[in-house]
Amino acid sequence: MRQSLSTAVRFLVCLACLFSSRAVPVQAGRLMAAEITYGSLSSGTISLPGQADTYTFTAQLGDAIIVSASRVSGSLWPKLRLYDPQGHLIADKSSAIHTEIAIDLVQNFIFLPITTNNAASSGPALQLRPGPPETIAAAPGVYTLRVSDGFNGTYTGSYNLYLQKRNPPSGAASAAYAQNVNGAIAQPAEMDAVTFTAAAGDRIIFGMSRVSGDLWQKMRLYNPLGVLVQEISSAIHSEMNYTIPAGASGVYSIFTMDGFNGTYTGSYNLYIQKLNPPSAAASLSYSQTVSGVIDQPAEMKALTFTAAAGDRIFAGMSRASGSLWLKMRLYNPTG
CATH class of the missing domain: 2.60.120.380 (Jelly Rolls)
Structure with missing residues (x-):
């Protein structure tokens, strides 16, 4: 009897420890x-x-x-x-x-x-x-x-x-289309946040480039509700495209961070631009020469021109100074 009572007491003690x-x-x-x-x-x-x-x-x-x-x-x-x-x-x-x-x-x-x-x-x-x-x-x-x-x-x-x-992030910087944002991930696990306002139908391109350190470029795009809609990561330069759905206008958030287990650090540039049409774009016409400079990583420059059905067009680009590798992209009127 004493043994069974002792066993019961031990059971109750262990049960109490479990709950606590x-x-x-x-x-x-x-x-x-x-x-x-x-x-x-x-x-x-x-x-x-x-x-x-x-x-x-x-x-x-x-x-x-x-x-x-x-x-x-x-x-x-x-x-x-x-x-x-x-x-x-x-x-x-x-x-x-x-x-x-x-x-x-x-x-x-x-x-x-x-x-x-x-x-x-x-x-x-x-x-x-x-x-x-x-x-x-x-x-x-x-x-x-x-x-x-x-x-x-x-x-x-x-x-x-x-x-x-995520809806919206606290202490986030605000940005507009055609803007280059400078930032730094100084410690592991850190994230930077940038917000921007977008309208339904906007076709947007995001670019992120490493400036210093060993940071892997990772971007996450959240809609106004804080829902993750797109994510991308790369060692040196990352890009993503997103079209704002109907009925989803509002303030969007871009989170930047390290894409290699959240442990690397460094500075970066972030660029946001609309494609239909691009903001702050210069206009040009046939037979015109335009001068420009890419003076920061991730930066993009936009030009617009009017074309008619059946036009056969040639475009050329040459480096004038620096170490720039020349890259062109052509978008139609819908972006």
Whole structure:
């Protein structure tokens, strides 16, 4: 009898430990957490196996959020765990060098079962959008992030943590068509954000070139809702084209970052231009010679001319100075 009672006591103790390890640390940990805000980059170190650093941030309904973590030194596998204001685990991501979590705070949503043909449960509906985030949450308030090692909790090292809103990003620079924007990714996990206003039907080209450092050029384009619509990465120069869909006018965001596991750094130039027609373009006519200069990486110059059906046209371009490799692109009236 004493043995069975002792066994029962041990079971209850272990059960209590189980519940406390899952629920209590998240709530209690907020008392010792560092508070972070959108657009901020934080640095930390996991110096002991099993250690976890805790951060909190406040989110509002409608916020579209991205969180990233990159290893800076050591053997750490960055692991992110995101808890909602009630302490429920809603996202858990880890990777060897760089990891990210995307979350949208939606006011109300319905659950659509995928294993039955029953009607969805009652309640206000979520307006479905292309490219949904990994996680959808419904509660505004204080969210908790825990950073730890993702390889059995045994590796250690330093890391950078970046938090940003995607609709629109906090502290973002604004740009216009035909503008060259200079920037720098100075630390691992860092992202820069640029916003611009676009109208339905705009056909847009984006160019990003490395100026210094070992940065791999990575661009992400988000629509006014904060939905990722296009992404590209390359070692030295990246380009992408996008046409604004009908009914999707508004403020778009370009995020620039390192495309090699989020660890490389350097300066870059970003260029945005509309193709139908290009902004601030010079006009020319047949038999005319035009002089121009490309004086910054990623820069593009645009010229327009009027042509009639059946015209057979020749265009030539020669370098006058510098090391420029000559490149021409011809676009029709629709871009």
